[in-house]
Amino acid sequence: MTVRLEVDGRALECAEELTVLAALLCAGVTVLRRSPGGEPRGPLCGMGTCLECRVTIDGQPHRRACLTPVREGLRVTTGA
Amino acid sequence: MAVVGAGPAGLAAACRAAEAGARVLLLDEQPAPGGQVWRGAAAAPRSAQGWLQRLARSGAGRLAGATVFDAEPGRLVAEQGGERVTLRAAQVVVATGARELFLPFPGWTLPGVIGAGAAQALLKQGAPFAGRRVVVSGSGPLLLVAAAQLARAGARVVTIAEQARPGRLARFAVGLWRQPGKLAEGLTARVAAWRARYRPGTWVAAAHGGACVEAVTLSDGRRTWTEACDLLCCGYGLVPNVELARLLGCETGAHSVLVDERQRTTVAGVLAAGEPTGVAGVEQALVTGQIAGLAAAGREPEPGLLRARAAGRRFAARLAWAFALRDELRALPQPDTIVCRCEDVRWRALPAGGCLRAIKLETRAGMGACQGRVCGSALAFLRGAAPDHTRPPLVPVPLGLLLEEETP
Numbered sequence: 001m002t003v004r005l006e007v008d009g010r011a012l013e014c015a016e017e018l019t020v021l022a023a024l025l026c027a028g029v030t031v032l033r034r035s036p037g038g039e040p041r042g043p044l045c046g047m048g049t050c051l052e053c054r055v056t057i058d059g060q061p062h063r064r065a066c067l068t069p070v071r072e073g074l075r076v077t078t079g080a
Numbered sequence: 081m082a083v084v085g086a087g088p089a090g091l092a093a094a095c096r097a098a099e100a101g102a103r104v105l106l107l108d109e110q111p112a113p114g115g116q117v118w119r120g121a122a123a124a125p126r127s128a129q130g131w132l133q134r135l136a137r138s139g140a141g142r143l144a145g146a147t148v149f150d151a152e153p154g155r156l157v158a159e160q161g162g163e164r165v166t167l168r169a170a171q172v173v174v175a176t177g178a179r180e181l182f183l184p185f186p187g188w189t190l191p192g193v194i195g196a197g198a199a200q201a202l203l204k205q206g207a208p209f210a211g212r213r214v215v216v217s218g219s220g221p222l223l224l225v226a227a228a229q230l231a232r233a234g235a236r237v238v239t240i241a242e243q244a245r246p247g248r249l250a251r252f253a254v255g256l257w258r259q260p261g262k263l264a265e266g267l268t269a270r271v272a273a274w275r276a277r278y279r280p281g282t283w284v285a286a287a288h289g290g291a292c293v294e295a296v297t298l299s300d301g302r303r304t305w306t307e308a309c310d311l312l313c314c315g316y317g318l319v320p321n322v323e324l325a326r327l328l329g330c331e332t333g334a335h336s337v338l339v340d341e342r343q344r345t346t347v348a349g350v351l352a353a354g355e356p357t358g359v360a361g362v363e364q365a366l367v368t369g370q371i372a373g374l375a376a377a378g379r380e381p382e383p384g385l386l387r388a389r390a391a392g393r394r395f396a397a398r399l400a401w402a403f404a405l406r407d408e409l410r411a412l413p414q415p416d417t418i419v420c421r422c423e424d425v426r427w428r429a430l431p432a433g434g435c436l437r438a439i440k441l442e443t444r445a446g447m448g449a450c451q452g453r454v455c456g457s458a459l460a461f462l463r464g465a466a467p468d469h470t471r472p473p474l475v476p477v478p479l480g481l482l483l484e485e486e487t488p
Contacts, residue, residue, distance in 0.1 A: 044454070060478070
């Protein structure tokens with residue numbers, strides 16, 4: 001089964017058992033946010049510790065993409 | 081009774097306590113139980129399946145996707161899907177597991193530089209690694225396992241750089257005949273990653289690239305050379321997650337929560353099990369979890385469990401000796417190397433000496449979203465910096481949740 005997400009305004013389809021982080025990586029999104037100094041950052045720990053993968057999910061900021069399962073209609077905004 | 085963390089230690093604690101008649105609630109921030117090591121129950125080993133089935137039969141309640149962000153003995157406050165959940169529990173078992181130790185080096189903040197355990201976690205989440213050219217580096221038995229899983233997923237692992245001294249590794253490997261299971265696991269992993277060169281006594285000195293990592297500089301202390309890769313998986317072993325225990329007021333030793341013979345901490349009504357009481361792996365987590373669960377339910381552990389724990393501690397000590405981090409790693413950060421990734425604090429900005437509290441106040445290092453879980457652990461190794469006090473919230477939560485009225 002697949003689910004549809006919206007990532008930065010772009011439609012994306014992925015397997016339903018993925019996390020948001022895995023779905024983003026599958027879609028080729030490797031830069032998830034900018035550091036205070038403007039450097040591109042991708043995920044580091046993959047297990048909820050480093051918060052490098054924090055994105056906005058359905059309007060809620062600072063959600064950890066690696067801890068969030070995908071579901072139909074989820075809206076993700078990167079680059080926060 | 082509440083058990084925080086549904087990895088092997090938490091599962092074992094919840095099962096034993098619930099089977100002994102205690103009312104148990106098992107909390108975890110992951111959507112599914114199993115912790116990092118057994119993440120994705122479908123692919124988990126048979127022992128994991130057994131514990132998960134046992135949990136389902138035990139009558140213990142579960143709260144998935146819940147992150148504890150505040151606590152005091154008898155009371156836990158968690159965030160679940162943006163909502164605040166307050167729990168009262170006469171006994172709390174802290175089974176919060178461990179995280180990877182990341183050490184700063186030039187280029188470690190580039191996208192495409194992740195942990196070794198991170199690679200495993202991402203694989204289990206469904207991330208694609210097929211066709212990637214990978215260098216695995218850092219330290220510990222996890223490197224080999226990560227390399228094997230990456231190879232099976234279609235990645236091309238070119239080098240496994242293990243910083244440990246070759247002589248110690250050899251002695252450790254010889255001693256493994258006493259743990260045939262662990263030996264077999266290691267050999268299986270080595271066979272799966274057979275195309276990779278395993279280089280003991282080698283570490284990554286720098287990562288290079290523009291928008292993503294493109295190459296790494298490796299060193300063995302005598303010479304340095306460059307290896308092309310588009311993924312660097314670098315982790316220096318595990319650090320116990322002791323933040324919740326500290327917040328509850330438990331005394332901690334150099335790296336782990338202090339516990340007595342029954343896994344009781346220095347705070348009444350608070351027990352700890354698994355990696356927070358000393359990094360020792362899955363089997364030890366199951367053993368200490370059972371002892372803690374039984375103790376919380378007022379039961380005595382079987383003598384076999386106490387013997388197994390003693391053996392587990394001996395194994396952990398051998399592991400720590402074999403994979404002890406070398407001094408050269410302390411010289412890797414350059415003046416402009418970022419140490420605190422959340423706040424972009426560079427190595428040259430750090431005051432000489434000082435505890436993490438002083439460093440934090442002067443530079444903001446450790447004040448960001450991860451609350452020093454990455455840079456604090458690194459600075460503890462690099463500078464011997466003493467940890468700062470732990471304060472709520474343990475993880476960033478919406479301000480509204482902090483201010484919300486208590487709803488018992």
